[in-house]
Amino acid sequence: MAASPRWSRIIVAGVITGIVMVAFNKGGGVDTPPIRSSIVPSRIDIPSLGIKAPLMKLGVTDGQVELPPYEKPDTAGWVKDSAVPGDQGPAVILGHVDTKTAPAVFYKLKEMREGQVVKVVRSDGKVAQYRVDSVERVSKDRFPADKVYLEDGLRLITCGGNFDWDKHEYRDNVIVYATLVKPAGSTT
Numbered sequence: 001m002a003a004s005p006r007w008s009r010i011i012v013a014g015v016i017t018g019i020v021m022v023a024f025n026k027g028g029g030v031d032t033p034p035i036r037s038s039i040v041p042s043r044i045d046i047p048s049l050g051i052k053a054p055l056m057k058l059g060v061t062d063g064q065v066e067l068p069p070y071e072k073p074d075t076a077g078w079v080k081d082s083a084v085p086g087d088q089g090p091a092v093i094l095g096h097v098d099t100k101t102a103p104a105v106f107y108k109l110k111e112m113r114e115g116q117v118v119k120v121v122r123s124d125g126k127v128a129q130y131r132v133d134s135v136e137r138v139s140k141d142r143f144p145a146d147k148v149y150l151e152d153g154l155r156l157i158t159c160g161g162n163f164d165w166d167k168h169e170y171r172d173n174v175i176v177y178a179t180l181v182k183p184a185g186s187t188t
Contacts (some may be wrong), residue, residue: 041078041085043121044093044156049108055120058094067094073104076156082149085120086128086184090149093120097158097170106158110135110174118154118178126184130154133177137161140173147177154178 041055058066058077068077076095083089095106118130130153137160138144148155154177161172 038123039084040080040123041091041093041120042123044076045119045121046112046116047119048113048116049111051105051108053095053105055093065094068096068105070096070099073099073102076105082155084122085130085154086122086126086180088152090151090153090155091120092148092155092157094157097160097174106156106174109156109158109176110137110160112156112176118156118176120154120184122184124184127182128154128180128184129182130178131181133179135174135176137172137174139171140169143173144175148175153180 040057043052043054045052053074053076055076055078056068056072057080058068059080060066065079066077068075073096076093078085079092079094082092085091085093095109096104097107097109098104112132112135114132114134116132118132120128120130122128133153139161148157156176156178158174159170159172160174161170163169164171
């Protein structure tokens, strides 16, 4: 997933909007749990795609969302300003679709289907389980920041569509929307 300045600005705007709305409790009238910085997601498992990938923290540097390094194509990244998967709020995980020479961690993400399972293992040993609601491919020019950063659930994002050789990036994003069905640590 190549980082374009425009896409990064849209994501940053979405993250900032989400944080501000939650801070002022405008994100749906629901109290949010306190941020537990010591608990982070450590691995994502997508059984239907054969994915078991480590997760790293991604932040915002110089106004741009960090991406997992291309040198680690099998690693995805959790946007640390989003919710910890398994907790209330929008949790966002990014991964590359490919590198210059090979497929990357989210290469098959566009193949996800409604009802499939995504599991996120956390550093506290708990596992949050999600059910896929929908998958969409959208132009980077029309990135749905509010839907991604303000609504509860897990969001998996990668690049997709046609590659723009002039800009050296994909024109679209593939976004998977999933709902929490088994909170982290739940025994039912």
